[in-house]
Amino acid sequence: MGIKGMKYEEFGDNESLELLRESGTNVLLATIDDVINWGRKNSLWPLTFATSCCGIEMMQTGAPKHDFARFGMEVYRASPRQADVIVVAGTIVKKMAPVLKRLYDEMSEPKYVVAMGACTITGGPFCLHSYSVVNGVDQIIPVDVYIPGCPPRPQALLYGMLQLQRLIETETIKSRKIRIASHNYE
Amino acid sequence: MDKIQLAEFIKSLDSDLEVKEGKQYTEVTVPPSKIHSLASQLREKEEALFDFLDCITGVDYGHDLGVIYHLRSTKYQHMVVIKSRTTDRENPLFDSVSDIWETANLHEREAFDLLGIKFANHPDLRRLFLNSSWGFPLRKDYVDNDMITW
Numbered sequence: 001m002g003i004k005g006m007k008y009e010e011f012g013d014n015e016s017l018e019l020l021r022e023s024g025t026n027v028l029l030a031t032i033d034d035v036i037n038w039g040r041k042n043s044l045w046p047l048t049f050a051t052s053c054c055g056i057e058m059m060q061t062g063a064p065k066h067d068f069a070r071f072g073m074e075v076y077r078a079s080p081r082q083a084d085v086i087v088v089a090g091t092i093v094k095k096m097a098p099v100l101k102r103l104y105d106e107m108s109e110p111k112y113v114v115a116m117g118a119c120t121i122t123g124g125p126f127c128l129h130s131y132s133v134v135n136g137v138d139q140i141i142p143v144d145v146y147i148p149g150c151p152p153r154p155q156a157l158l159y160g161m162l163q164l165q166r167l168i169e170t171e172t173i174k175s176r177k178i179r180i181a182s183h184n185y186e
Numbered sequence: 187m188d189k190i191q192l193a194e195f196i197k198s199l200d201s202d203l204e205v206k207e208g209k210q211y212t213e214v215t216v217p218p219s220k221i222h223s224l225a226s227q228l229r230e231k232e233e234a235l236f237d238f239l240d241c242i243t244g245v246d247y248g249h250d251l252g253v254i255y256h257l258r259s260t261k262y263q264h265m266v267v268i269k270s271r272t273t274d275r276e277n278p279l280f281d282s283v284s285d286i287w288e289t290a291n292l293h294e295r296e297a298f299d300l301l302g303i304k305f306a307n308h309p310d311l312r313r314l315f316l317n318s319s320w321g322f323p324l325r326k327d328y329v330d331n332d333m334i335t336w
Contacts, residue, residue: 129334
């Protein structure tokens with residue numbers, strides 16, 4: 001059992017996945033896509049980025065009890081050039097926002113963003129009446145997966161990363177330009 | 187010494203003070219210009235020996251701005267609270283006590299950063315957390331157009 005063998009029916013959100021799946025590519029391209037996407041989704045290397053309490057939960061998800069090395073993600077890269085995904089874990093304040101944008105810009109394509117925790121979705125417990133907190137990290141960088149929780153449990157973080165893997169599965173070589181253009185947030 | 191003797195002793199230092207018993211501590215209210223002399227007496231005199239400053243708190247009372255000092259004596263284990271207010275919101279000025287207690291240096295910089303309260307004779311009064319284009323966020327009349335309020 002365990003989360004690695006999660007079946008299609010057990011996921012909560014399958015409608016968006018079906019919308020993303022393209023139809024009508026030829027057989028050769030579909031096979032190449034499957035192989036390449038299998039390689040890409042099973043070796044997502046995150047950038048070491050944690051600001052606040054969600055970072056502790058992310059560290060616990062990497063610890064032996066809920067291990068995300070099973071999914072190929074335990075290789076954290078310190079340099080953004082070598083990272084595939086940035087898991088924004090923690091509150092982003094106005095002083096930190098330009099730093100985060102710069103790190104995101106330095107990552108090389110294809111890159112993904114996971115917004116972990118309530119603070120990165122809307123500002124969390126600090127969204128009202130705070131002079132210093134950015135209300136949601138999608139005001140700065142485009143986000144692929146939102147994981148609610150304060151902080152989300154390790155199982156919730158793993159569920160979000162699995163959804164990201166299914167998202168990667170639906171991409172094809174042909175749609176890469178569209179995908180890269182959609183992440184140009186100017 | 188117990189609380190009543192402490193209150194008597196502090197009243198004897200300066201006739202301008204008001205000493206009263208708060209819920210937890212003895213509170214002393216002092217005008218802004220006399221903070222430094224009172225503080226140095228409280229540190230040096232043998233009966234009081236307040237050598238530990240817990241914290242300096244800046245307060246915006248609505249019309250006034252003020253500071254609150256929590257002092258403790260490590261020898262006698264008694265505590266006292268000193269309060270001071272000013273109605274001048276454009277240029278609130280209090281005496282700095284950073285030459286008496288070293289820790290006051292950072293506390294006063296924080297009060298200046300977040301409330302705009304200035305301290306005279308402070309060795310290095312500049313902002314601690316925010317940059318210079320921010321106003322004074324903890325004032326009651328601070329307006330932030332990005333802030334969401336329901």
